[in-house]
Amino acid sequence: MKGPTQDAHIGRPKGAACTINPPTESGSTILFPDYASFRDQTQPLHYGRGGAGTHRAFEESLMALEGATSVTLAGCGMGAISLDILRLTSSGGHILCPDSAYDPTRSFCDGFLTRMGVETTYYDPLIGGDIKSLIKPNTQLIFCESPGSLTFEIQDIPAIVAAAGDLPVLVDNTYGAGVHFRPLDLGAVVSIQAITKYVGGHSDILMGAVMTADRGIGAKVQKTAKQLGLSVSAQDVALAHRGLRTLHRRLAVHEKSGLALARYLETRPEVTQVLHPGLEAHPQHALWARDGMGTNGLFSIVTSWTDDQQTEAFINALTLFGLGYSWGGYESLCTPAWPAKVRTAVPWTEQGQLFRFHVGLEDIDDLTADLEQAFDKAR
Ligand SMILES: *Cc1c(COP(=O)(O)O)cnc(C)c1O
Numbered sequence: 275m276k277g278p279t280q281d282a283h284i285g286r287p288k289g290a291a292c293t294i295n296p297p298t299e300s301g302s303t304i305l306f307p308d309y310a311s312f313r314d315q316t317q318p319l320h321y322g323r324g325g326a327g328t329h330r331a332f333e334e335s336l337m338a339l340e341g342a343t344s345v346t347l348a349g350c351g352m353g354a355i356s357l358d359i360l361r362l363t364s365s366g367g368h369i370l371c372p373d374s375a376y377d378p379t380r381s382f383c384d385g386f387l388t389r390m391g392v393e394t395t396y397y398d399p400l401i402g403g404d405i406k407s408l409i410k411p412n413t414q415l416i417f418c419e420s421p422g423s424l425t426f427e428i429q430d431i432p433a434i435v436a437a438a439g440d441l442p443v444l445v446d447n448t449y450g451a452g453v454h455f456r457p458l459d460l461g462a463v464v465s466i467q468a469i470t471k472y473v474g475g476h477s478d479i480l481m482g483a484v485m486t487a488d489r490g491i492g493a494k495v496q497k498t499a500k501q502l503g504l505s506v507s508a509q510d511v512a513l514a515h516r517g518l519r520t521l522h523r524r525l526a527v528h529e530k531s532g533l534a535l536a537r538y539l540e541t542r543p544e545v546t547q548v549l550h551p552g553l554e555a556h557p558q559h560a561l562w563a564r565d566g567m568g569t570n571g572l573f574s575i576v577t578s579w580t581d582d583q584q585t586e587a588f589i590n591a592l593t594l595f596g597l598g599y600s601w602g603g604y605e606s607l608c609t610p611a612w613p614a615k616v617r618t619a620v621p622w623t624e625q626g627q628l629f630r631f632h633v634g635l636e637d638i639d640d641l642t643a644d645l646e647q648a649f650d651k652a653r
Contacts, residue, residue, distance in 0.1 A: 277339075277453060277521075277522040278522040278523055280335070280338050280339070281335070281339075281518055281519050281520065281521050281522050281523075282519060284334055284335045284338045285331040285332060285333075285334040285335035285338075285515065285518075286331070287331075295512070295515070295516075296327055296328050296331035296332075296512070296515070297327065297328065298328050298508045298509060298511075298512045299326040299327045299328050299508055300322075300328075300507060300508035300509060301322050301326070301508075302321070302322040302323075303321070303322065304319045304320060304321060304322060304326060322505075323500065323503070323505045324500060324505075325347070325505070325506065325508065325511065326508070328508040328511045328512055328515075329347065329506070329508065329511050331515065332347075332511045332512075332514060332515045332518070333345040333347070335515060335518050336452070336467075336473075336483055336485060336518075337485065339451075339452035339453070339473075339518070339521075340447070340452040340456055340457075340458055340465050340467075340485040341456055341458050341459055341487070342458055342465065342485035342486055342487060342492075343486060343487055343488040343492060344485070344486045344488060344492025344493070344495070344496065345483055345484070345485050345486075345492075346358075346483070346484045346492070346495045346496045346499045346504075347469075347481060347482070347483055347499075347504075347506045347511070348481070348482040348483070348484065348499065348504050348506070349480065349481065349482065349504060349505070349506055350468065350470060350480040350481060350482050351448060351466070351467065351468020351469065351470050351471070351480075351481075351482040352378050352379075352382070352468075352482065353482050353504060354466045354467070354468070354482025354483055354484045355376075355378075355379055355382065355446060355466055355482070356382050356386065357482075357484060357495060357498060357499055357502065357504065358444060358464050358466065358484045358491075358495050359382070359383075359387070359415070359417065359444070360498065360502075361491075361494055361495050361498040362414055362415045362442055362444075362491070363387065363390070363392045363414045363415065364392070364414070365390055365391035365392065366391055366392075366412060367391075367392045367393070367412050367413070367414040368392065368393045368394075368395065368410050368412045368413045368414065369383070369387070369392060369393075369394050369395075369413065369414055369415050369416070369417060370394075370395050370397055370405065370408055370409070370413065370415075370416045370417065371383055371394050371395070371396055371397070371417045372396070372397060372398075372399040372417070372418060372419055372422060372427075372429065373396045373397060373398060373399060373422075373617050373618060373619035373620050374399045374419065374421075374422025374423060374424070374425050374427050374613075374617075375396075375417065375419050375422070375423060375446070376419060376423040376446060376448075377423065377616055379417070379419070379446070380396075380616065392414075395408055396618050396619040397619055398619050398620045399419075399420070399422050399427040399428075399429050399620075400427055400429070400430075400558070401434075402429075402430040402433040402434065402437075403430070403433040403434070403436060403437045404437075405433075405434050405437050405438070406437040409437075409438075409441065413441060414441070414442075415441060415442045415443070415444055416434060416438050416441055416442070416443045416444070417444050417445075417446070418431060418434060418443060418444065418445045418446070418457075418462070419445065419446035419449075420445065420449070420450075420455070421449055421551055421562075424574055424611045424613050424628065424630055425549055425574065425613055425622070425628075426549040426550065426551055426556070426573060426574060427558065428551055428556075428558035428561050428562045430561055431443070431445060431457055431460045431461075431462060431565065432460050432461065432565070435460060435461035435462060436461075442463040442464060442489070442491065443457075443461065443462040443463060443464075444462065444463070444464040444465075444466065445457035445462045445464070445465050445466065446466050446467075447465045447466060447467050448466070448467050448468040448471050448472075448602075449570065449572060450567060451467060451471070451472040451473060451521065451525065451570070451602075452465070452467065452473075452485075452521075453472075453521060453522055453525050453568070454525070454529075454567045454568035454569065454570065455565070455567045458485065458486075458487040460565065462487070463486060463487055463489055463491055464484060464485070464486050464491060464495075465484075465485045465486075466482065466483070466484055466485070467482065467483050467485070468481075468482055468602075469481035469482055469483050469514050469517075470482070470600060470602065471600065471601055471602025472517075472521060472524070472525060472528075472570065472602040473514060473517050473518050473521055473602075474513065474514050474517045474602065474603075475517035475518075475520065475521065475524055475602060475603060475604065476513070476517055476603055476604060477600065477602075477603030477604070477605065478513060479510045479513045479514055479517075480510075481506060481510055481511075481514050524604075524635065525568070525570055527635055528570045528571030528633060528634070528635070529552075529568055529569050529570050529571070531571060531633045531634075531635075531636075531638050531641070532550070532552075532569060532570055532571040532572065532573060532631075532633040533550070533552050533553075533569060534638050535631065535633050535638065535641060535642065535645075536548050536550040536552070536553055536573050537553070538642055538645070539575050539645070540553065540555070542649060543578070544577050544578055544579065544649055544652070544653075545575050545576070545577055545578070546576050546577065546578050546624075546626050547575065547576040547624065547626075548573065548574075548575050549573055549574040549575065549576070550569065550573035550574075551567070551569055551573075552568075552569035571601075571606075571631075571632050571633035571634065572601055572602075572630070572631070572632050572633075573630070573631055573633075574611070574628055574629060574630045574631065575628070575629050575631070576624045576626040576627065576628050577626045577627045577629070578626055579626060579627060579652070580625055580626055580627060584627075584652045584653075585610055585627050585652075587648075587651050587652045588629075588648050588649065588651065588652035589608065589610065589648075590651075591647060591648035591650075591651035591652065592608055592644055592645070592648045593644055594606055594636060594640060594641055594644040595607055595608035595631070595641075595644065595645075596608075597609060601630075601632035602632070603632075603634065604634050604635045605632075605634040605635075605636070606631070606632060606633055606634040606636055606641060607630075607631070607632040607634075608629055608630070608631050608632075609629065609630050610627060610628065610629050610630075611628050611629070611630055612628070613628060
């Protein structure tokens, strides 16, 4: 079954006299039919903390999306990232994390993990198979994120998986969304998504998911989620599942519009770099294409100006691009960012101002005109 068909058909109630969508089953208590089933815990659903039918249906759709054997839901993407790193590390351990990782992931490593006695080494996201030289006897996992947050470096996941040997490779796959990238097919053991972004798709929920290709890791992550008391409401799961129904179709539009706007920005004299893996000029374009990926509405530019007043004029002039965190919804966003402030392994040396765009589902001519007038005001 192809992606859009899966989106529409997997995770639905079976039979004739039922609604198309799984019912929204919220609640704490789940009844057992009799004493024996209670004593022996023979039924799959025990208690509302782990969700019920609504959750299981959504998890079935996510497993099909990523080719996973297990899914654990968390209250947001960051919850999913910290959950599986916590499960796979222990005091005295060490992890590898790309220098281009999502900033809150770094914050978790530098804060929580350090306090727990787990050391993090940040590595050049372009390191590929040379990551082997950074593996220590106490290394417990290799974390990846491709493309890198804000700066869009593409990682060679198959080379990293090969160098990792028995070490689990975890990939933050929020960008690929299981549509344009399936890390589990390439040998990673864990794929994580902020469901908040493209699966949710409407900027109305926060949720995260840990998807695993089992080596026993799925059950361990599920158990830890229970111990930590991570729980997701059935209402949010129903919204996320509604988003997933149109995921492939929406992404096709985000991809087309994103590329069109990136190509337009390449022609602007104020723009010195367009950081978009789908453009031939992107330094890892061939690697991206090799692993069979598409793109979406997310990319960055670097401007020739460094003046903060020009940045302010540009941002404030935009009318269709909102200024705010997150992405993956139906609406366009433009946020300035300063990667030089956080990098430790490879300094970010671009002098100009970086802006990250999320291209939503609006008409591309309207978006282009909005940028055009904002560039005029920034001049
Ligand atoms: C947004 C994001 C997250 C975190 O998701 P939340 O649901 O906001 O916690 C993690 N990774 C990446 C790459 C993201 O863009």
